Each structure stands twice: as structure tokens, then as C-alpha cells.
Amino acid sequence: MSWREAATYWIQFQVTGARYRQSMQTGFRPLGTFGLDQTGTCGLCGVYGRLSVTHVPPHGAGNDQAAATMGTRADEGLARVQPGTYRDGGVWKWLLCEVCNMKVGRYDEEFIRWWRMLWERWSDKTVPKPGAVGILNFTMAKPGAFIRSVLGGMFAMNPHLRPRYPDVAEAILRDDPVAMPSDLRLQMSLFFHGFRYVIGQTMVGVSAPDFSSITSLNVEGEWAWPPFCLALVDPNGSDWRAGAMDISEWMLETSQVVRDVKVKLGVLGADELYMSRFQNEA
Numbered sequence: 092m093s094w095r096e097a098a099t100y101w102i103q104f105q106v107t108g109a110r111y112r113q114s115m116q117t118g119f120r121p122l123g124t125f126g127l128d129q130t131g132t133c134g135l136c137g138v139y140g141r142l143s144v145t146h147v148p149p150h151g152a153g154n155d156q157a158a159a160t161m162g163t164r165a166d167e168g169l170a171r172v173q174p175g176t177y178r179d180g181g182v183w184k185w186l187l188c189e190v191c192n193m194k195v196g197r198y199d200e201e202f203i204r205w206w207r208m209l210w211e212r213w214s215d216k217t218v219p220k221p222g223a224v225g226i227l228n229f230t231m232a233k234p235g236a237f238i239r240s241v242l243g244g245m246f247a248m249n250p251h252l253r254p255r256y257p258d259v260a261e262a263i264l265r266d267d268p269v270a271m272p273s274d275l276r277l278q279m280s281l282f283f284h285g286f287r288y289v290i291g292q293t294m295v296g297v298s299a300p301d302f303s304s305i306t307s308l309n310v311e312g313e314w315a316w317p318p319f320c321l322a323l324v325d326p327n328g329s330d331w332r333a334g335a336m337d338i339s340e341w342m343l344e345t346s347q348v349v350r351d352v353k354v355k356l357g358v359l360g361a362d363e364l365y366m367s368r369f370q371n372e373a
């Protein structure tokens with residue numbers, strides 16, 4: 092099975108070396124209820140009201156397959172992190188108001204274009220192994236649109252971001268240039284694997300039954316979305332991945348700037364994902 096076929100299915104989800112098949116829903120508890128309500132606070136403009144269906148990543152970037160919400164299930168006294176029931180329609184939640192959703196939608200075409208280009212380039216070939224470095228050229232690219240599509244989705248998925256970084260939210264919506272703060276950087280890597288996920292909450296904590304170990308994910312957002320992995324991190328509080336490229340400076344350009352973009356990206360293994368730091372056993 093090629094990586095492309097493998098990526099078509101969520102076969103298994105690997106967390107900290109343990110594999111969990113989709114199992115009975117008895118006792119399953121979602122990690123949160125964020126994004127399940129049609130009314131709430133928009134992650135970009137901050138207005139409370141009616142929300143719209145928000146696909147993260149964009150629907151056209153392969154985000155139309157069966158997806159499941161992560162949660163825990165008590166199993167012999169241990170809280171295991173695992174996906175819940177798979178449903179068609181990709182990864183989406185009620186996150187952005189309709190106006191903001193449409194504004195971010197203007198940028199999505201560029202993300203989809205990059206995603207598709209890489210997907211097709213490697214779909215029938217042997218993919219680079221973890222630790223390798225891929226050098227890629229995107230001609231006639233719009234890096235300012237690409238990064239706004241990504242950050243728009245990350246702000247949608249993480250309600251803590253807009254209150255802390257209102258100027259970045261504004262710059263996404265208004266297509267203004269902005270210097271990203273030093274404690275909020277977007278890192279980009281390559282990732283080829285049979286599973287994919289999106290997380291958007293700061294510091295997801297999983298505690299062991301006896302509270303002897305608590306794991307925090309020090310990441311504001313992560314898309315493990317083959318062939319990309321994109322993570323929004325504070326470099327001061329989180330180790331920077333080897334080979335990851337800091338693409339934050341693309342926010343200094345508007346979405347209209349067209350140029351050739353050369354990127355040098357390390358290839359991640361599954362054990363390097365932030366999600367893999369969930370601990371399931373005490």
C-alpha cells in the first residue's frame with residue numbers, strides 16, 4: 092500500500108507507541124465540547140453569535156474524508172486517548188462567523204494548490220524518510236495567502252489565540268502585513284503518514300489516574316496533514332523541531348504578493364508530532 096492509499100484511511104491512531112483501534116463508544120468522553128455549538132464566539136472577530144461550518148484545514152485540501160473527534164475512554168482504570176466515531180465530511184466544527192469564514196476562504200485556494208502539488212508529486216513515489224530534507228520550489232506562489240489560510244484555521248480552532256493576539260487576527264481578516272510576535276511562530280515540515288489530525292487547544296493536559304504524571308502539549312495548534320505538518324508554537328516554551336522552517340515572516344506580505352518561494356523542510360516521523368506526547372499510562 093502506498094502512503095497515499097494509507098492516508099486515505101484512518102486505520103489506527105498511534106499515541107505514545109500504543110495503537111488503538113476504533114473501539115466501543117461505551118465510556119467515551121470527548122476531550123472538550125468546543126466547536127460543537129452553532130452559537131458561540133468567532134475565533135477571528137471575537138463576536139458572539141451564530142457560527143458557520145468551518146473546515147480546518149480547507150475542505151479542498153483532502154479534508155473530505157471520515158474523521159473523528161479525539162477523546163478518552165476509561166479502560167481498566169487508565170484513561171486512553173483515542174478517536175471516537177468516524178463520520179463523513181472531513182474535519183469541521185462550528186468555529187467562525189459566516190463573514191470571517193468567507194474572508195479566510197479567499198486564501199484557501201492557495202493552500203489547496205500547494206497541498207495538491209505536493210500530494211501529486213509524491214503520490215506514486217517513494218517518499219522521503221523521516222530525517223530527510225525536502226527542497227521545494229513553488230513558482231508564482233502567494234505565500235501571504237498560504238499563511239493566512241493556515242493561521243485563519245488555527246485561530247478558528249483555538250479560542251485562546253484571538254484575545255492574546257488581536258493584531259494577528261486583524262491582519263488575517265484585513266489582509267494587512269503584520270510582524271508575528273516572537274512567542275507565536277508557525278513552523279512547517281513535511282510529513283508522510285497514514286494518519287492525520289488537527290489539534291487547536293493550548294496545553295491539552297492528560298492526567299494519569301493517580302495524578303503522578305501530567306502531560307501538556309505546549310502547542311497552540313498542529314496540523315499533521317500529509318504531506319505537510321504545520322505547528323503554531325512558542326519557541327521559548329517548546330522545543331523547535333529539527334529541520335522545521337519558520338514561515339512566520341510570510342505574514343509581512345499581503346495575500347496579493349506573487350513570487351517564487353523556495354522552502355527547505357525536514358521530514359517528520361510520527362513520534363516527533365506534538366500529539367505523540369500524550370501519555371496514556373501512569
Ligand SMILES: [Zn+2]
Binds near residue numbers: 135137138187188190
Ligand atoms: Zn467572525
